[in-house]
Amino acid sequence: MVKSEERTRPGGVYERLRADILGGRLVPGQRLKFPELSRFYRTSVGAAREALTRLVGEGLVQSQPHQGYRVVPLSHEDLADLTYARVEVESRVLYLSVLNGDMHWESQAVAAHHLLDRTPYFSEDDTAHPTDAWAAAHTAFHRALLAGCPNRRLLATALGLREEAALYLQWSVSFGQEPDRDVAAEHRALLDAATAREAERAAELLRDHIAHTAQLVIRGASDEPNTVEAGRRS
Amino acid sequence: MVKSEERTRPGGVYERLRADILGGRLVPGQRLKFPELSRFYRTSVGAAREALTRLVGEGLVQSQPHQGYRVVPLSHEDLADLTYARVEVESRVLYLSVLNGDMHWESQAVAAHHLLDRTPYFSEDDTAHPTDAWAAAHTAFHRALLAGCPNRRLLATALGLREEAALYLQWSVSFGQEPDRDVAAEHRALLDAATAREAERAAELLRDHIAHTAQLVIRGASDEPNTVEAGRRS
DNA sequence: TGTCAACCAGCTTTCGAAAGTTAGTGTCAG
DNA sequence: CTGACACTAACTTTCGAAAGCTGGTTGACA
Numbered sequence: 112m113v114k115s116e117e118r119t120r121p122g123g124v125y126e127r128l129r130a131d132i133l134g135g136r137l138v139p140g141q142r143l144k145f146p147e148l149s150r151f152y153r154t155s156v157g158a159a160r161e162a163l164t165r166l167v168g169e170g171l172v173q174s175q176p177h178q179g180y181r182v183v184p185l186s187h188e189d190l191a192d193l194t195y196a197r198v199e200v201e202s203r204v205l206y207l208s209v210l211n212g213d214m215h216w217e218s219q220a221v222a223a224h225h226l227l228d229r230t231p232y233f234s235e236d237d238t239a240h241p242t243d244a245w246a247a248a249h250t251a252f253h254r255a256l257l258a259g260c261p262n263r264r265l266l267a268t269a270l271g272l273r274e275e276a277a278l279y280l281q282w283s284v285s286f287g288q289e290p291d292r293d294v295a296a297e298h299r300a301l302l303d304a305a306t307a308r309e310a311e312r313a314a315e316l317l318r319d320h321i322a323h324t325a326q327l328v329i330r331g332a333s334d335e336p337n338t339v340e341a342g343r344r345s
Numbered sequence: 346m347v348k349s350e351e352r353t354r355p356g357g358v359y360e361r362l363r364a365d366i367l368g369g370r371l372v373p374g375q376r377l378k379f380p381e382l383s384r385f386y387r388t389s390v391g392a393a394r395e396a397l398t399r400l401v402g403e404g405l406v407q408s409q410p411h412q413g414y415r416v417v418p419l420s421h422e423d424l425a426d427l428t429y430a431r432v433e434v435e436s437r438v439l440y441l442s443v444l445n446g447d448m449h450w451e452s453q454a455v456a457a458h459h460l461l462d463r464t465p466y467f468s469e470d471d472t473a474h475p476t477d478a479w480a481a482a483h484t485a486f487h488r489a490l491l492a493g494c495p496n497r498r499l500l501a502t503a504l505g506l507r508e509e510a511a512l513y514l515q516w517s518v519s520f521g522q523e524p525d526r527d528v529a530a531e532h533r534a535l536l537d538a539a540t541a542r543e544a545e546r547a548a549e550l551l552r553d554h555i556a557h558t559a560q561l562v563i564r565g566a567s568d569e570p571n572t573v574e575a576g577r578r579s
Numbered sequence: 580t581g582t583c584a585a586c587c588a589g590c591t592t593t594c595g596a597a598a599g600t601t602a603g604t605g606t607c608a609g
Numbered sequence: 610c611t612g613a614c615a616c617t618a619a620c621t622t623t624c625g626a627a628a629g630c631t632g633g634t635t636g637a638c639a
């Protein structure tokens with residue numbers, strides 16, 4: 112699945128660029144200039160151009176004619192829209208997933224949860240951001256939960272929205288500042304509802320889960336407004 | 346709004362190509378070769394390439410590395426998914442639109458309906474397909490209805506799904522074969538519910554409207570399976 | 580001091596030919 | 610007659626330099 116992207120050069124650049132944006136190595140709002148990009152990723156202008164065009168289609172990058180490309184800027188307004196859209200779409204997809212998922216889906220969800228449960232949230236050095244490993248396991252768990260949805264369209268929409276939300280999560284600062292919240296327990300409850308095939312309850316839990324996380328991000332975002340200046344993190 | 350696309354060359358090609366796909370001048374499943382395209386649209390390979398990349402992002406075109414691009418093939422399965430997704434998302438968007446739309450939105454919807462109502466469905470020569478003018482007015486009416494939704498994300502998703510559905514509509518043959526249906530009345534009812542601010546009823550009507558149209562398409566599609574051979578219609 | 584026009588540097592866009600890949604055709608040994 | 614192999618033609622991908630914009634800056638003029 113990964114290989115198919117690396118068969119062509121813009122595909123490779125696309126993947127790396129995307130990972131760098133989602134991984135927080137490129138700041139929201141930052142301009143992406145071709146000379147820089149092609150030097151950094153060891154490629155031609157054309158290849159970088161195509162990679163950017165693709166990312167525009169995904170909503171991770173914006174473009175204005177003759178003024179170049181930039182990482183999507185974050186805004187409170189958009190976060191609110193995004194959150195509401197996710198609450199609507201993703202919970203519906205989970206509902207369908209729980210109703211239609213087969214045994215294989217169920218086992219994959221259990222597996223993903225097990226992994227998430229065993230992955231440490233904070234690393235020892237940095238207690239501001241969760242570890243990359245945890246973020247990956249978290250994404251994998253949620254994807255596994257949704258994977259049972261038989262409707263490719265709805266599933267794709269939900270995953271697309273999740274991805275954009277991940278950008279906001281990446282850039283919110285105040286993690287772990289929510290004393291009266293037990294994220295692990297929320298995940299556990301989600302899994303339980305899913306395996307018990309209680310679609311309605313699972314959807315309800317996911318609604319809360321998304322809304323809570325978003326509130327956390329909003330509070331974090333208002334502390335430290337978007338800095339466009341900062342360069343590439345090493 | 347249109348001008349911004351024409352400021353750059355791939356933008357122009359993108360628009361024309363898109364119009365040609367949506368307008369049925371390019372057959373679903375048809376290969377899109379660069380030599381042909383660049384000759385037809387009087388442009389370079391590079392420009393055609395970028396236009397195609399953008400259309401891939403929109404889901405109107407598919408690509409496989411080293412094997413070129415092609416117009417998305419239509420399938421019954423996908424149509425079913427697409428219809429269900431639209432019923433879920435679009436009706437929700439309409440609900441929000443009716444609840445939140447202001448007076449300006451309301452007047453635009455009335456205007457769009459008036460135009461649709463006065464535009465003839467069939468031309469005099471061709472009674473198989475509705476006229477281009479009707480199709481345009483139809484799209485405009487539905488877009489106007491949804492435009493009141495304050496959530497940009499949900500609105501964009503709904504419009505994206507509509508667009509893809511338009512492809513299916515374009516390629517279904519048996520139009521006007523539904524004796525026990527009055528499309529104009531359905532539209533009238535939708536408008537009435539919207540202006541009366543009966544959000545729940547409007548959403549319900551739209552559900553039926555989408556489902557009925559899709560059934561029509563399904564019936565048409567099973568009559569004449571997808572022909573990939575036919576070339577460009579003049 | 581303020582305004583405006585011309586200029587400039589740096590970026591984006593565009594092009595098409597060369598290189599690389601694939602699928603299809605025809606040939607030959609088994 | 611069948612299968613594999615090599616060859617060819619056509620297409621896709623890649624590149625980077627030339628051309629075209631844009632925003633900012635300098636300098637002249639009121």
